[in-house]
Amino acid sequence: xxxxxxxxxxxxxxxxxxGTTPYRFIETARAIETEVGQVIIGQSEVVRGVxxxxxxGGHALLEGIPGLGKTLLxxxxxxxxxxxxxxxxxxxxxxxxxxxxxxxLRDTSDGGRSLEFQPGPLFAHLVLADEVNRATPKTQSALLxxxxxxxxxxxxxxxxxxxxxxxxxxxxxxxxxxxxPLPEAQLDRFLFKLTVPYPSEDDLLRIAQVTTGANMPHPNxxxxxxxxxxxMHFARDVPVAEPVLRFAVRIVRRTNPETPxxxxxxxxxxRYGSSPRGLQSLVLGAKVRGLLEGRYNVAxxxxxxxxxxxxRHRIILGFEADAEGVTxxxxxxxxxxxxxxx
Amino acid sequence: MTMLSPAATYHAELREQLGSVGRAxxxxxxxxxxxxxxxxxxxxxxxxxxxxxxxxAVKTLPIPLLVVVPVSIxxxxxxxxxxxxxxxxxxxRHIDRAARLQERSTTALELxxxxxxxxxxxxxxxDAVEHLKRVDLLEAFPLKVPRNELLTTFFVVVIAxxxxxxxxxxxxxxxxxxxxxxxxxxxxQRVQRLADSIQPNDSAxxxxxxxxxxxxxxxxxxxxxxxxxxxxxxxxLEQQVQQMGAGDDQLAxxxxxxxxxxxxxxxxxxxxxxxxxxxxxxxxQAARDLAQASRxxxxxxxxxxxxxxxxAAGRAGRVSQSVAGxxxxxxxxxxxxxxxxxxxxxxxxxxxxGRAGQQGAASSQAAQAASDALNQLGDSASAxxxxxxxxxxxxxxxxxxxxxLGRTQSRSGNSSSSSGRSSSGSQSSSPxxxxxxxxxxxxxxxxxxxxxxxxxxxxxxxxxxxxxxxxGQGGGYSTGGPSQNHTxxxxxxxxxxxxxxxxxxxxxxxxxxxxxxxxxxxxxxGNTRTAAESVSPVYSSQPTQGNDSGSxxxxxxxxxxxxxxxxxxx
Numbered sequence: 001x002x003x004x005x006x007x008x009x010x011x012x013x014x015x016x017x018x019g020t021t022p023y024r025f026i027e028t029a030r031a032i033e034t035e036v037g038q039v040i041i042g043q044s045e046v047v048r049g050v051x052x053x054x055x056x057g058g059h060a061l062l063e064g065i066p067g068l069g070k071t072l073l074x075x076x077x078x079x080x081x082x083x084x085x086x087x088x089x090x091x092x093x094x095x096x097x098x099x100x101x102x103x104x105l106r107d108t109s110d111g112g113r114s115l116e117f118q119p120g121p122l123f124a125h126l127v128l129a130d131e132v133n134r135a136t137p138k139t140q141s142a143l144l145x146x147x148x149x150x151x152x153x154x155x156x157x158x159x160x161x162x163x164x165x166x167x168x169x170x171x172x173x174x175x176x177x178x179x180x181p182l183p184e185a186q187l188d189r190f191l192f193k194l195t196v197p198y199p200s201e202d203d204l205l206r207i208a209q210v211t212t213g214a215n216m217p218h219p220n221x222x223x224x225x226x227x228x229x230x231x232m233h234f235a236r237d238v239p240v241a242e243p244v245l246r247f248a249v250r251i252v253r254r255t256n257p258e259t260p261x262x263x264x265x266x267x268x269x270x271r272y273g274s275s276p277r278g279l280q281s282l283v284l285g286a287k288v289r290g291l292l293e294g295r296y297n298v299a300x301x302x303x304x305x306x307x308x309x310x311x312r313h314r315i316i317l318g319f320e321a322d323a324e325g326v327t328x329x330x331x332x333x334x335x336x337x338x339x340x341x342x
Numbered sequence: 343m344t345m346l347s348p349a350a351t352y353h354a355e356l357r358e359q360l361g362s363v364g365r366a367x368x369x370x371x372x373x374x375x376x377x378x379x380x381x382x383x384x385x386x387x388x389x390x391x392x393x394x395x396x397x398x399a400v401k402t403l404p405i406p407l408l409v410v411v412p413v414s415i416x417x418x419x420x421x422x423x424x425x426x427x428x429x430x431x432x433x434x435r436h437i438d439r440a441a442r443l444q445e446r447s448t449t450a451l452e453l454x455x456x457x458x459x460x461x462x463x464x465x466x467x468x469d470a471v472e473h474l475k476r477v478d479l480l481e482a483f484p485l486k487v488p489r490n491e492l493l494t495t496f497f498v499v500v501i502a503x504x505x506x507x508x509x510x511x512x513x514x515x516x517x518x519x520x521x522x523x524x525x526x527x528x529x530x531q532r533v534q535r536l537a538d539s540i541q542p543n544d545s546a547x548x549x550x551x552x553x554x555x556x557x558x559x560x561x562x563x564x565x566x567x568x569x570x571x572x573x574x575x576x577x578x579l580e581q582q583v584q585q586m587g588a589g590d591d592q593l594a595x596x597x598x599x600x601x602x603x604x605x606x607x608x609x610x611x612x613x614x615x616x617x618x619x620x621x622x623x624x625x626x627q628a629a630r631d632l633a634q635a636s637r638x639x640x641x642x643x644x645x646x647x648x649x650x651x652x653x654a655a656g657r658a659g660r661v662s663q664s665v666a667g668x669x670x671x672x673x674x675x676x677x678x679x680x681x682x683x684x685x686x687x688x689x690x691x692x693x694x695x696g697r698a699g700q701q702g703a704a705s706s707q708a709a710q711a712a713s714d715a716l717n718q719l720g721d722s723a724s725a726x727x728x729x730x731x732x733x734x735x736x737x738x739x740x741x742x743x744x745x746x747l748g749r750t751q752s753r754s755g756n757s758s759s760s761s762g763r764s765s766s767g768s769q770s771s772s773p774x775x776x777x778x779x780x781x782x783x784x785x786x787x788x789x790x791x792x793x794x795x796x797x798x799x800x801x802x803x804x805x806x807x808x809x810x811x812x813x814g815q816g817g818g819y820s821t822g823g824p825s826q827n828h829t830x831x832x833x834x835x836x837x838x839x840x841x842x843x844x845x846x847x848x849x850x851x852x853x854x855x856x857x858x859x860x861x862x863x864x865x866x867x868g869n870t871r872t873a874a875e876s877v878s879p880v881y882s883s884q885p886t887q888g889n890d891s892g893s894x895x896x897x898x899x900x901x902x903x904x905x906x907x908x909x910x911x912x
Contacts, residue, residue, distance in 0.1 A: 022465055237462040241449040243435065296466035299444035342435075 022296055025231050028223050029055065029292050035080040035219035040073050041210060042203030049194040049309050050077060050168065052292065056284040057232045058191020059147050059167040061132075061182075061313065066172060068196045074128040074168040081228055082221040083125035084162070090135035092178065096142030099129075100152040101159070117154055122146050125162055125225050129169035133179045143167065144186040164228050184272070184316055191281045192306075193313035195329075238287035240298040245283065247341055248303045252279040254335045255315050265334050269321035274314040281310040300341055307336050352467035353454025357430060359474040360447065364433045366479050370486075372420040377491035379419030383412025384498040391502045398513045399564050400506045408502075412495070437474070441482035446470040513567060522569035522746035529576065529739035530563035536735050540728050547586075547725035554582055555732055573743050580736040587729035589662075593722055596662035597625060600654035600669065607650045609635065609643065622727030629720030633713040636676060637706075641683035644709075648676035665719065672715035679708035 029051060036047050046062070050073065053060040062070045071087070078085030088099050101120035108114050121127060122143070129143055146152050147167045152159045169190070171182070187193070199207060210217065223231075254262045256273030266273070283298070285306035290298045308329055315328045346354070387408050394400045428436070434447035450470030453463045517523045537555035540548050558579035565571040597617045604614035609632070616628035639647065655669035682705035 022462070234462070237460060239449050239453055239458070239463055239466055241445050241452050243448060244445055293444075295444060295446065296462055296469050297445055297449035301444065 022291065025234055025291050026294060028227060028231060031222040032077070032080050035222055036073070036076050038217045039076040039219055040069055041207045042199045043069065043073065043196065046194050046196050047073065048292070049192055050074075052285050052288045052306065053192045053194075053309075054081075054164075054166055054228065055231055055235050055288045055291075056191055056281075057164070057236075058281065058284065059169070059189065061187070061190040061193045062168060062170045062196055063173055063193065064170070064196030065174060065198070068198065070170040070196055071128060071130060074126065074170075076219050077168075078126040078128075080219040080222055081126070082224045083164070083166075083228070085126045085128070086121035086124035087128040087130060088121045089130045090132050090139065092134060092136060092180075094135045094139050096139050097154075099139065100142055100146060101154060103155050103157075115155070117157060117159060119159065120152075122152060123159070123161060125164055125166065127165075127167045129167055131172055132169040133171040133181055135180065137180055137183070140180065140182060140186060143169075144182075144189050147189050162225075164225055164232065184314075187313045188275055188277055190313060192285065192309040194309055195312075235288045235291055236284070238290055238296060238298060240283060240287065243342065244286075244298050244300055244303060247300055247339065248279060248282050248286070250339050251303065251307060251335055252276070252282065252311070254339055255311060255332070263331075263334050263338050265326070265331055269317055269324070269326045270315050270331060271318040272316040274311050278311050278314040282306060285310050304336050308332050347457075347459055348464050349454060349457060349459040349467060352450070352464070352471055355471050356447065356450050356454055356467065356474065359471065360430055360433050360437065360451070363437055363474070363477070363479060363483075364428055364430075367428070367433070367436070367483060368424055370483055372424045373485075374488050374491070375423035376416045376420035377488035377495070379416035380412050381491045381494040381498065382419070383415035384495045384502065386415065387411055388498050388502040388505070391506050395505050395508075395510055396512075397564070398510055398567055402560065402564060403506075437477070437482070441473075441477045443470070443473050443477070446473050516567065520569065522743065523566055525746040526566035526569045526572040526743055527563060529743055530559050530566060530572070532735060532739055533562065533576075533579070534559035536732060545721045545725055547721070548728055551583070551586060551725070551728055551732060554579070554586070558582070569743065569747055573740065573747065576736060576740045576743060580733065580740060583729060583732045583736055587726065587733060589664075590726040590729055592662040593665060593726050594620075594622075596658040596665035597723070599657045599661050600665070603650060603654040603657055606653075607647060609639070609647050610650050610654075622723045622730060626720040626724035626727060629716050629723060633672075633716035633720065636672070636712045636716060637709045639676075639679075639709075641680045644676040644680035644683065644712075648673040648680065651676065664722070668715050668719040668722075672712045672719075675708045675710075675712035675715060677708075679705045679712060682708055 032051055033044075033047060036051075037044065040047055050060055050062075054077070062073075064070055075085060075087070088094070097120065099120045099122050101118050101123065103115040103117050105113050106116045132140065132143065135143075146161060150161045150163075150165050152161065172179075252274045253259045254273075255266060255270065255278075256262060257267045257270045259273070262273075282303060286298045286302035289302045289305055290296070293299075293302070311332050312328045315331060317326065317328060317331075321327075321331075390403065390408070390411075391400060394403050431448065431451055434451045435445075437443060438445050438447050446466070447470050450467040453467055513523075533555055537552050537559055540552040540555070558575065561575045562572045562579070565575050601614045601617040604610040604617065613625070613628040613632050616624040619625075636644070636647065651669045651673035655666045655673060658669060659666035
C-alpha cells in the first residue's frame with residue numbers, strides 16, 4: 001500500500017470505514033457531479049477537477065475571467081454536499097481577522113468581562129475565497145496558513161477548523177492592477193489549479209435557457225460532510241503500482257530545469273520546477289481519478305490527466321517564457337508527452 | 343487443509359492467468375522471430391549469391407543449401423525467442439498495455455507479491471483477475487502476419503534470383519577482353535563430360551577417377567575467371583591423374599609380354615588380338631569375354647588354356663606381379679576345374695552320383711574363380727583405359743589453355759608419361775605386330791615406336807596422333823621406318839615439321855631419289871580399331887587449337903567446332 005503524507009489530516013490516516021465500498025464511492029461522486037451539473041452548464045472538466053480536489057482533501061484555485069460561474073460552482077457544490085459554506089470577497093482592505101475571526105470583549109454573567117473568540121468565515125466546511133489575489137499578502141498569508149494547518153490561531157488560542165475543510169479560491173487573470181499575486185510558496189498550498197474556460201456556444205445557449213427562466217435549478221444534497229470524509233480516507237487507500245509511481249516521479253523531476261533529462265523547453269523557459277508537494281498532488285489526484293473512472297488502481301492515464309491541474313501552478317517561468325508567450329500548460333504538456341512510462 | 347487468504351488466492355489466480363497469456367504471447371513472438379530469422383537468412387543468401395555472382399559461380403551454389411540456410415536461421419531465432427522467458431511483472435505490463443487494462447494486472451501483481459489484504463487491495467486484485475479473464479487474447483494480441491518481414495524475405499529472394507540469373511556485365515566484359523576465360527570454362531566442361539562418361543559402378547578405381555575428374559572440373563570452372571589459377575588447377579589435376587595411373591605402364595608392358603603366349607590358343611586369341619591393338623578398352627572387353635567363355639569350357643580346353651595362361655603368367659611376372667597373379671590365379675582355377683571335371687566324369691562312369699555332384703560343384707566354383715581372375719584383369723585394363731583418356735584430355739585442355747594464355751608449351755615433361763605409355767604399348771606388340779602391320783598397311787611399326795619425345799596428344803598439326811595404345815594402327819602418321827627410306831629421325835624433330843613438302847630426314851636428297859612424304863602418303867589400310875571415345879577428346883581439341891592458331895579459315899571455324907562438338911555429345 002502506498003501511503004503518501006500529503007495533506008494528511010491531523011490525526012493521521014484512519015483506516016477506511018467498512019461501510020465505504022468502491023461502488024459507494026463512485027456512486028456518491030457521480031451523484032455530486034450530476035447535481036452540480038444541473039446548475040453549472042458545461043464546465044464538466046472543472047466540475048470533475050473540483051470534485052477530485054475535494055475527494056483528495058485538497059484546496060483548489062480556480063482561475064478565470066469574471067462571470068464564468070466560479071462562485072456559483074463552489075456554492076452549488078456546498079449545497080450538494082450539505083456542507084457549511086461561506087464566501088469571502090477579498091479586497092485590499094480585508095484584514096486577516098476579517099477571515100479568521102477575532103476576540104471580542106464580552107460581559108460575563110458574573111459581571112466581569114472576558115475575551116470571546118468570534119469565528120470568521122474560515123470556520124466553515126467550504127470556503128469560497130473570491131478574488132483571492134486582491135487581498136494584501138498579510139491577509140493571504142492568514143488564509144493560506146489556515147489552509148495548510150487547518151487551524152487558526154487568535155491571540156494565544158488555537159482554534160481547529162471544521163472537517164472537512166476546503167478552500168476554493170478564485171482569481172481573475174485580468175485586471176491585474178491593484179492586485180497582489182499569490183507568492184509561489186503559497187500557490188503551492190493548493191492541490192489543484194483549475195482554469196475555467198469560456199463556455200462553448202451550446203453551453204452558452206443552455207446557460208441562457210436555464211438561468212433566465214423563472215425557476216432556477218437547485219441541487220439536491222447527496223452526501224454529508226461525514227460521508228465526504230469517508231470518501232477522502234477511502235481514496236487514499238487506492239493502490240498505485242511502482243511503475244506508475246515512478247512515472248509520476250519522472251514527470252515531476254523533469255519539470256525541474258536542473259534535472260539532466262529535463263526537456264529542452266523546461267531548461268530554457270522554466271526557472272523552478274515542481275516541488276515534492278506537486279508529486280503528492282499528482283498522485284492523490286490520480287488516485288481519486290482512478291476511482292472515479294471505476295478502477296481500484298491508478299493508471300498512467302490518471303497521472304497524465306491530472307498533471308496539468310496538479311503542476312501548472314508549481315512551475316515558475318523565467319523571463320524568456322514571458323517574452324515568448326510560453327505557458328506552464330505547454331511545458332507540462334511537453335513533459336508529459338516526452339516522459340517514458342518505463 | 344490450509345486455506346489460502348483471498349489475497350493469496352487472487353494472486354495465484356492472477357499468476358495463472360498471466361502465465362497462460364504469456365505462453366500465447368511466446369508462440370506469437372516465436373512466429374514473429376521465425377519470420378525475422380527467415381528475412382535475415384535471405385539476406386545471408388543474397389550475400390552468398392552476390393558473392394558467387396561476382397565470381398560467376400552462381401551455378402555451382404547448391405540450391406538446397408540456399409533454402410536450408412534461411413529456414414535454419416528462422417527456426418533458430420524462433421527457438422531462441424521461445425526459450426526466452428518473460429518476467430511476470432513485465433508480462434503484466436505488456437498485457438495491461440495490449441488489453442488496455444490500465445495497469446490493473448501490474449498493480450494486482452504487486453499487491454499479491456506484497457501480500458496486501460486491505461479491502462481495496464482485495465477488490466483491486468479481484469477486479470484485475472476478472473478483467474484478465476475477460477480479455478480476448480486474439481483481440482488483445484491479434485495474430486499478426488509479420489508482413490514486413492515476409493515482404494522483406496520475398497523481395498530479397500526475388501533480388502537474389504534476379505542477381506543469380508542475370509549475367510555479370512563485368513565478367514562478360516572481362517571474358518570479351520580475355521578469351522582465355524571462355525577457353526578455361528570450355529575445358530572445364532570437357533573434363534566434366536569426360537568424368538560423366540565414366541561409369542562409376544565398374545570399379546572402385548573408376549569411381550575414384552570419376553570423382554577426381556569431377557571435382558577438378560568444378561575447381562577449374564570456379565577459377566575460370568582467373569585463367570592462370572584455372573591452369574594451375576588443371577595442371578594439379580593432370581598430375582593427380584598421372585599419379586593414379588603410375589602402374590599403367592607396367593600393366594601395358596605386362597600385357598604386351600603375354601600377347602604372344604595368348605596367341606598360341608584359339609580361345610585366348612581374341613585377348614591376344616586385343617592386346618595387340620594396344621586399346622585398353624578392347625583388352626578389357628576381351629578379358630571379360632574370356633572370363634565368360636572360361637565357364638563353359640570342357641575339361642580339356644580348360645587344361646589347355648590353363649597352360650597358356652600359366653605360360654603368359656610366367657612372361658608377365660617379369661613385368662607386373664599383379665597381371666601375373668591374375669593369370670596365375672585363373673590358370674590354377676582352370677586347372678582345378680579341369681581336374682574336377684575329370685573326377686566328375688569318372689564318378690559318373692562309376693555310377694557314384696553323389697560324388698559326381700560334389701565334383702561338378704567344385705568344377706563350377708573353380709571355373710567361377712577363373713572367371714573372376716580374368717574379370718579382375720579386365721577391370722584393371724578398363725581403369726587404365728579411363729586414366730589414359732583422362733590424361734589425354736587433361737593434357738589437351740592444358741595445352742589449349744596455355745595457348746590461350748600465350749604461354750610457350752613445355753610439354754616434354756608432362757607428355758613423357760603418355761608418350762611412354764604409348765610407345766610401350768606399341769613395343770609390346772612388336773614381335774608379332776610387325777608382320778601384321780606390314781601385311782595390313784605396309785607401315786613400319788618400328789617407326790611408330792619412335793623416340794621418347796613423341797607428342798602423343800595434340801602437338802602435331804593435322805596429324806592423327808596415337809593416343810596411348812592406339813599407335814600405328816589404321817590412320818595416323820607414320821614416322822617412317824627402314825622400309826620407307828626414312829632416316830629414323832626422332833619424332834620430336836618431326837614435330838617441328840609444319841609443311842608437308844618438307845622432306846624428313848637429315849641427309850641430302852638427290853634429284854633422282856624418290857621419297858615418300860609421310861604427311862601426304864595414304865593412310866594405312868588397316869581398320870581403325872581404336873574406340874572413338876578414347877581418341878575423341880584429342881580430336882575434339884583440334885578444332886579449338888585450329889581455331890586458336892588460325893590454321894582454320896574464319897568462315898569454317900564454326901562448322902568445324904560444331905562438328906567436333908557433336909562428336910563430344912555422342
